[in-house]
Amino acid sequence: MARCRCFTFLIALGFALPTLSVHADQRYVLTSTEQNLHRDSWKLSGGNWSVEKKALHGGKQEGVDLITIDNGVLQIDVIPTRGMSVYEVRSGDMRLGWDSPVEDIVHPALIDLESRGGLGWLEGFNEWMVRCGLEFAGHPGTDEFEDGAGGTTTRDLTLHGKIGNIPASEVEVIIDTAAPHRIRVRGIVYEKFFYGPKLKLVTEVSVVPGQDSFRIDDTVENLGALEQEFQIIYHANFGAPLLGAGATVHAAVKSVAPMDAHAAESIDSYATYLRPTAGFVEQVYLVEPLADEHNRTGAVLHNAAADRAASMHWSVEQLPYLTIWKNTAATEDGYVTGIEPATGYPYNRKVERAAGRVPKLSPGQKRRFTLDIGLHRGEESVKTVVDQIKSLQGDHQPIVNREPPRS
Template sequence: EAVAGEVRLGWDSPVDEVVNPAFIELNGRGGLGWLEGFNELVTRCGFEWVGHPGEDNGELLTLHGRAANIPASRVGLQIDEKPPYAIRLRGELQEKAFKKLDFAIVTELSTEPGRTGFSLHDTLTNQGDYAKEYQVLYHTNFGTPLLEEGARFVAPVKQVSPFNPRAAKELSDWQRYRGPTRDYDETVFNVVPYADEQGQTLTMLHNRAGNLGVSVGFNTAELPVFSLWKNTDTEKQGYVTGLEPGTSFSYNRRYQRPLGLVPKIEPGEQKHFRVSYELLVNSAAVDAVRKRIEAVQAGRDTEIRDEPLVDLSKD
């Protein structure tokens, strides 16, 4: 979680403690064991795969990969001695399996004194001798006080589609949130964002009054697509939304190859992923981000697809 003043960025999961990865059985619950430790503000999904559990090439792929439950091999804290006195927390993850892959991930969180936000920078290196598929998704989760009845999601949207038939029923109101709703469970929408000439784009969640919000910025050359997860169930069940930039959507990997969303990383190659988060503390800050988003949209049309990109009825 992150705290700025009296505002907490995060959410209230029934999983209310940090769970040691040794106690997470990813294969449990039919591949949904990941949920037994799920409570973070930012959850790294990947890097070998992301998406819903299921088989791909004869292997069971568990929910959203292993990265969130791999302990760091090394952790270091650096504080710059010159302005703006940046604070950087860095860790190294090793995602490896004999005959399968040899990935190293250097992950860094950074902020500066006085900043109401933080940045994430991950570097993925393929240390093996063969090109490998990879996927990554930054499952960024917000609850109250940002999430409430009438809260809204804002982004420069090139294309939006429902994840499944359930989401298709709410496509006409996909950017607006409900209050806690018993038996609501979840809906997901697939988003392809517009970006500026440098590939930078910006998304925002703000409360009903529009005087408190958060922005999530990223580069579409690194993270070309975005998932909006709306889990507006009861508060004790987990009232939360996910703003999720990624290389891929949340379908099982086997469904995403035909969509062109399972990239490869060559031997010795590095891939970088950068995401920035900023708390918007008043109406002026929310309005300023809204204007930046409108500038990226630049009057271009949004394609609204009525049908899901993938037919999950055979799954």
């Protein structure tokens, strides 16, 4: 059967979403291995919103698919070819994203994850949010683990796993016909290996027209007949103009620790940022968050003027750990910070397993992960969301560990 390539597919709806029927949601399949279908170019619009898909060309991004959701306030770029990562979010003078030295949105076929001692993942690292996982995440290195047949296996793991470099097998756009008429881009990504993991990621990026917030809603499922370890880190990366000298990250902190001796030297300033500094060596801090009575927690990054901010909220039942990655290097080398809710910390899986931070999925079991992200403008709006974090902190004094955890 010939592959379906629909080079141009345009639907223009001459109305805003509230005029839609309240019957079945509208669904548009853009990519499907089951249907042997792929649309290179596609657009759907409805007055105050649009969803557009295009194929990128030139250099290492040749053949990469990019979907842009515009809800009238936010423009969100999703990359189906790269595990449904979110490349960038824009809203007026605000941006969630960063200026990576890697400028192309690199096709996974051109990335060798095992190169440079397992650091090949960095050859494509430029997204605002990339998932690390699913079989493993964190630092490269050798891991020894049970092979499921009663023996042990030794394997060299690469940086941050494979899921961010696997193209989605199924991609569709869904328009909710019932209020508030949420716009959804849904993808399915499989991480499968013979004599290995059989994991399925169903991921959805969604937004309501006119709102300055959006949601990432993921489900990870074990398709295998045996219990399966998994890890996931939501590696959300922020650069200028939100990040700058004097920028601050707020989190409700039960405890914080440096990841290594170098980070320990600056533990007292882990929450504030320097200007771009040539030769800066990354610093990583490991946070155990506090949560409210509903197990919700959050983090806020605001600029030095405290009049622009981004917030992230999630459940500690789903993602009990938070990593703050500070890389305030020269702009040319990648001036960026990562705020990373996760199932664990970014040590090699061998270390994480020994610390009890590698969860398992039973055969057929599913785990859900939801992140709510907001953009905030003006001093009052920023103060409100920061006060929410301070309320979570309450009278609890954070435990500040001045030495890295023993591994």
